[in-house]
Amino acid sequence: MNYLRLIGVFFRVNIAGELAYRINFLFSFFESVMGLGFTLAGMAIIFSYTDSLNGWRPEEILALVGVYSLIGGVIRVAILPGMQQLTESVRDGTFDFTLTKPEDAQLIATFSRVAVWKIIDIFLGLVILIIALARMGSVIGGVQAVEFLGMLLTGSVIVYSFFLILATLAFWLVRVENILTIFLSVYHAGRWPLSLYPGWLRYGLIFVIPVAFATTIPVEALTSRLNWVTLLAAFIAAAVLFIVSRAFWKFGLRHYSGASA
Amino acid sequence: MFRPAAVEDSIVHIQSLSKIYFVNQQEAGAKATVHGIFRRKKTPVQAVDEISFNMAPGEIVGFLGPNGAGKTTTLKMLSGLLYPTSGTVTVLGHIPWKREKTFLRQITLVMGQRNQLVWDIPAIHSFELNRVIYRIPPDDYQSILKELTDLLELGPLLTKPVRNLSLGERMKCEIAAALLHRPQVVFLDEPTIGLDVTMQRRIRSFIAEYNKRFGATVLMTSHYMADVEALCKRVVVIHHGRLLFDGELALLLQRFTSHKTIIIQLSECQADLKVYGEVLACEDGRYTLRVPKAETARITERLLADLPVVDLLVEDPPIEEVIDRAFTEWNK
Incomplete structure (x- = not known):
């Protein structure tokens, strides 16, 4: 309960911080709209030549773009800023203050910085998703909806855990901002269905940098492509990765406490 | 006479505490730099070396030593940020790490050189954050906030963005943020660093008041002698990680101040003053002489009689010098 209250206060504090730079909201808005615009334009060009891309219809790809924008928003609002702040605070020593607090350090590190304006990505993602669903015309059943939400959740957990592992490397390497940015670049690959990519890349996007869980797989749930094996695998992957990332974080903390000056 | 706190009633208990760091060495030059990417030389550095002392409830102890003496490392071990290499510590009966x-x-833990307040927003928001993190009941929070606001004169500062505050104002807010949960043990690492004299005095009297009001035990480091003189009856001195002295400040000064500094203003730097004492410096006719304490009066008298002195000042050597001297003595 206190966790939720704490997360709430972190959001309030960050909103107050962002309100100090209101104009930044405009830039943020244009950045989001332009990014999405280019993605949609690319899609439109491709579908002007063909009706189906490896079995994916335009509105299904549109749904994928919606999910891509939605999860991208979650990353930019609630995951990336906290992780960047973490690596910064390890470097300048203010992480010490996090450690003297009687609250879980991972919780504080994750939510102390949220980029509120980027909520626009989540909003745009939802709008596109709704348009895509309307165009599909098919009725989304209760089971499908639950599967979809479940896959969105597992996808987010997997991406978060992966980011946490990367950011935890800061306890040894100190400067890891670039690793975080690389992940974001790979995330761009999630704009297209996984099945379009050659085999090695497909495996890479599942097992090495697990972007597919956050984009293609939720849409597969929505378009009745998901089989229960993938569903189960996603849940297990999320649980395992979350536990592993937390263990690695704790290991990193011990190293930090043993070595920091 | 100073009596060390007995182990059983001490709040802070430190026994044979040591910390060794392994530091990456980076050599100059292109070849060494490239080499350093692949293989780094790790050098052990003994930051804290077998120190032991206790602190009684409500005591304010000055923790002194030159830069790199191991003060911050010790404070970090006491506040649970660092694992020691060896030794035992209990603070309030807990093992900190x-x-x-x-x-x-x-x-x-307050660190004068690091901020915990969020930069872009008013401090009151950061206070609110600490209220939730420390689970301070709303009524307690309001009363301690009011108390701290009065004592530190925070009033208008709380609602201004932290980045618009002066260094001194920010430090006051930092200290308040760190004390909202009314801690019983307070570790202060250079709380007055970089502040002007007035602000230093304000912070100092606040620390004394907090200690008196809440009976808090305080361990503080400072390079400003005035802080230590005003607050700490007892000091613990370390250098190169080793404990040099633990006892009353007056005793430390008396024991290791064997010399005084005489500053005289002459018209120019021409005179040969070696016969009076050791000449430390001369700038625009302003001489700094080091003389044995016992002979201060006699030499002052001679200087005034022999030379056209415009101005004369007798000073105690700075704390750094006293500590340095203590260390040299210790090594003998």
């Missing part, structure tokens, strides 16, 4: 929540709720 286990970082138990019940322990962390009773202590605080």
Whole structure:
């Protein structure tokens, strides 16, 4: 309960911080709209030549773009800023203050910085998703909806855990901002269905940098492509990765406490 | 006479505490730099070397030593940020580096050179954050906030963005943020660094008042002698990680101040003053002489009689010098 209250206060504090730079909201808005615009334009060009891309219809790809924008928003609002702040605070020593607090350090590190304006990505993602669903015309059943939400959740957990592992490397390497940015670049690959990519890349996007869980797989749930094996695998992957990332974080903390000056 | 606190009633108990760091060495030159990417030389550095002392409830102890003496490392071990290499510590009966929540709720660490307040927003928001993190009941929070606001004169500062505050104002807010949960043990690492004299005095009297009002135990480091003189009856001195002295400040000064500094203003730097004492410096006719304490009066008298002195000042050597001297003595 206190966790939720704490997360709430972190959001309030960050909103107050962002309100100090209101104009930044405009830039943020244009950045989001332009990014999405280019993605949609690319899609439109491709579908002007063909009706189906490896079995994916335009509105299904549109749904994928919606999910891509939605999860991208979650990353930019609630995951990336906290992780960047973490690596910064390890470097300048203010992480010490996090450690003297009687609250879980991972919780504080994750939510102390949220980029509120980027909520626009989540909003745009939802709008596109709704348009895509309307165009599909098919009725989304209760089971499908639950599967979809479940896959969105597992996808987010997997991406978060992966980011946490990367950011935890800061306890040894100190400067890891670039690793975080690389992940974001790979995330761009999630704009297209996984099945379009050659085999090695497909495996890479599942097992090495697990972007597919956050984009293609939720849409597969929505378009009745998901089989229960993938569903189960996603849940297990999320649980395992979350536990592993937390263990690695704790290991990193011990190293930090043993070595920091 | 100073009596060390007995182990059983001490709040802070430190026994043979040591910390060794392994530091990456980076050599100059292109070849060495490239080499350094692949293989780094790790050099052990003994930051804290077998120190032991206790602190009684409600005591304010000055923790002194030159830069790099191991003060911050020790404070970090006491507040649970670092694991020691060896030795034992208990603070309020807890082992700090286990970082138990019940322990962390009773202590605080203030670092004069680092900020915990969020930069872009008013300090009151950061206070609110600490209120939730430390689970301070609303009524307690209001009363302690009012108390701290009065004592530190925070009033209008709380609602201004932190980045618009002066260094001194920011430090006052930092200290208040760190004390909202009324910690029983307070670790202060250079709380007055970089502040002007007035602000230093304000912070100093606040620390004394907080200690008196809440009976808090305070361990503080400072390079300003005035802080230490005003607050700490007892000092612990370390150098190169080793404990040099633990006892009354007056005793330390008396024992290791064997010399005084005489500053005289002449018209120019022409005179040969070697016969009076050791000439430390001369700038625009302003001489700094080091003389044995016992002979201060006699030499002053001679200087005034022999030379056209415009101005004369007798000073105690700075604390750094006293500590340095203490260390040299210790090595003998």
